[in-house]
Amino acid sequence: MTVLIIRDLTIRFGGRELLNGAELTLDTGHKVGLVGRNGAGKSTLLKAITKELIPDGGEIRLAARARMGVVAQEAPGGESSLLEAVLEADTERAELLGALERDDQAHRVAEIHERLMAIQADAAPARAATVLAGLGFDAAAQARPLNSFSGGWRMRVALARALFLEPDLLLLDEPTNHLDLEATLWLEGWLSRFAGAAIIVSHDRGLLDRAVDGIAHLDRGKILYYPGNYERFVRIRTERAAQVEAQRGKIAAQRAHMQSFVDRFRAKATKAKQAQSRIKALEKLPVIESVVEDAASTFNFPEPEELAPPVLALEQVDVGYGGPPILKGLDLRIDQDDRIALLGANGNGKSTLAKLLAGRLGPSRGTVKRAPRLRVGFFAQHQSEDLDASGTPLSHMQSALPSATISQCRSQLARFGLTVERAETKIANCSGGEKARLLLALCTRDAPQLLILDEPTNHLDIDAREAMVRALADYGGAVLIITHDPHLVELVADRLWLVTDGTVRNFDGDMDEYRTLLAERARGGGGREAEAGGKATERRKSASSRAALAPMRTRLREIEKEIEKLALERKLIERRLSDPATYAKRKPEDITWANTRQVVIARQTAALEEEWLKLSEQLDAA
Structure with missing residues (x-):
């Protein structure tokens, strides 16, 4: 069943056009990661879907009687317990239970009970408790009032309310911002089992790799859909970018060649017709945009002085x-x-x-x-x-x-x-x-x-x-x-x-084994760290201790620095030997020394690279 249809959507904000003719269709069970550079309009699109914002054109159509789950922007508060706050998110259940307590609805008792059974109202408290537990709230915490928690923890309750509803369409904007690693891993698992449709805006690469089956890329006002997870999206985008750049280069070369002809023969009467035909051909050549991305992100940590272990x-x-x-x-x-x-x-x-x-x-x-x-x-x-x-x-x-x-x-x-x-x-x-x-x-x-x-x-x-x-x-x-x-x-x-x-x-395991451990704990099988970490222990049994590996890693860094120094020296010698002035100013023996030094540098570099490879293999096996 199609849950959401976005057709020819246009949104302007602050005098800028964020979306222009954007389109997206979402079916039941389909989970999409919405990505795009900062300011592209991801959160604005979610607001348009929830009707917080009126589009300037196009339509957003939600399936009839489809329920939407959204995480509130503000942390919920009050004296209600966490469990009560989550249960209150199901307004139909709350209204039906309230009707049972009102005398004027006595004639509808049978009908109300039938509807409560249909929506599995009796299982709701257990389901709400399970969601809260997954997000880090134990039984004691679930009974405490909302106001006794910090804003970050109450935002988890807002997320729990949205998940508890199990809506037909779930909208999540940076859902892991207030979660720890354990709750994030639990959310990944919950989303993988979720039967409804979802649109997830997130900067969490792991979530987009494991919890979605498609990527909607908001770029230049359009929504471009890519099947698969974020890793596949990056691969496809990279391949397409390379193709576009190659095609752009070919057309640029063709344009330059034709322009050269035009410039040479424009003034010559005998070639005028040919020049005119080339001008017309130039006008017909397609214009292919370069792949314009944001400037590369920069991080560069200063190199510290080396200390004897342990630090x-x-x-x-x-x-x-x-x-x-x-x-x-x-x-x-x-x-x-x-x-x-x-x-x-x-x-x-x-x-x-x-x-x-x-x-x-x-x-x-x-x-x-x-x-x-x-x-x-x-x-x-x-x-x-x-x-x-x-x-x-x-x-x-x-x-x-x-x-x-x-x-x-x-x-x-x-x-x-x-x-x-x-x-x-x-x-x-x-x-x-x-x-x-x-x-x-x-x-x-x-x-x-x-x-x-x-x-x-x-x-x-x-x-x-x-x-x-x-x-x-x-x-x-x-x-x-x-x-x-x-x-x-x-x-x-x-x-x-x-x-x-x-x-x-x-913890002698990797993240997959840690996920396994958390899943076992959720099923009541906690306390099995040693078993969960068994495979990793096997992989590390060849290493006697971390201290024994430290000198090898230190030597690796020394080799890398030596190779860099040799490479720099080689470039300087090559530059000197390629300069004609060198042969006029230098003595013949200096030229001989430079050529001999080049050979020595090549041998030293090869020996260092071989040592680096051996050490790397030993460390990988450790």
Whole structure:
């Protein structure tokens, strides 16, 4: 059944045309990811579907009697319990139950009971509780009043209300923004089983890869549909872009050739007719637009000074906030080449551990050993609230680096895509993504050896997240990351720490195994971490310890730097030898030395590349 039809839709906003003749058809069971650059009109389209906004032209038609589920923009509040708040979302059920209690509806009792049975009203409390549990609320939390929770947690309740309805059409705008990793993984599974249609706006690459079966790309006012997930969409777009550029190049060459003829013979009478025919042919040549994309996202972490391992170690550490410890008996070690992701539901102590490692919180018991000269960069999303709204990124960087020149401050901001214009924009006018970039620039200003990132991607789009992944791969320090984005965990982390039951321990598995563990817990099969991590343990059994691998990784980085130096030297020699002046100014023996040096560089480079490959294979097998 067709649930939604968008036909010839035109929407203008703020004097700008966002949509022009856009079209989309959505059938039952079809889940679509709506993507497009910032400002393309994704959220505006959702508002038009929900009738919050009246289009300037075209039509949006919803199937007769189809129910729509939308997450409220504002967090729900009140004294109702979480469970009651979710149940109230089903207005038909609430009205029917209310009618049963009214004396004037006594004659309809049988009819009302029949309808309640048809909509499975008796199973509603259990279904609502299941949705709330998946989003991180245990039985005790479900009984608490809404007003006792923070805005972020209440936004989860708003999501729970939309999911509980199991509507014919579900509209989700950045649904993972207020979720932790565990709730995000649960939502992915829920959407994969959802029988209705859905349109999902999200910057979460993992969600768009695993929870949708089509991508609707909002581009230049049109909606272009691509079957498959986001990964397939990127592949198709890349292939098409290459084809368009190739075709554009051919036509440009043909146009240049014909224009050359016209220019040469336009004034000659004998060739005038031919020239005129060429002019007409030129006019008929198709104009093919270049593939215009947003400027590439920029992230570039400063290269830190290398320290002897470990850079940080905890020995029997307890930590808390003055009362009973949040985490106890911590025995952990971080080396400079580590890439660690923290797993565990919100409230288990991940942020507490991050503050301890960053030096923002002291231990109540035990020892924290830090390497001499260790610098730690700490990113926390809430820090954006502490920025001076009247200041600029440049003024913030100047305050953080009082002895640096303006040029050096601008250079640090440019590492994270804050160009000259962006660097002088008032914080009050900066987007969430620009504030996140500023916080990253600030926390890495002194090239830290340990970078702690607590939800760094909340306001970054997909391209920016991919750029961050590439930058972290090149970064020479340790990374500890807390994120709700499983795609980011899979690409960045090579170690997983599970924060649960008041302690932290290694999770010897990958994200697929962690999903399995969460699914088992949901079915009542919790406490099987060791079994879930069995396969990964097998893969790692050849490595005696993390410490034994550290020298190999250090040598890899040394080899890469040596190869870079040799490549630079080779280019300089080649440039010198290709310059005729060299042979007039230099002695013959200098020329001989340069040619001999080229041969030596080639041999040294080949030997280093072979050593690099062997070490890489050993590390991959470890």
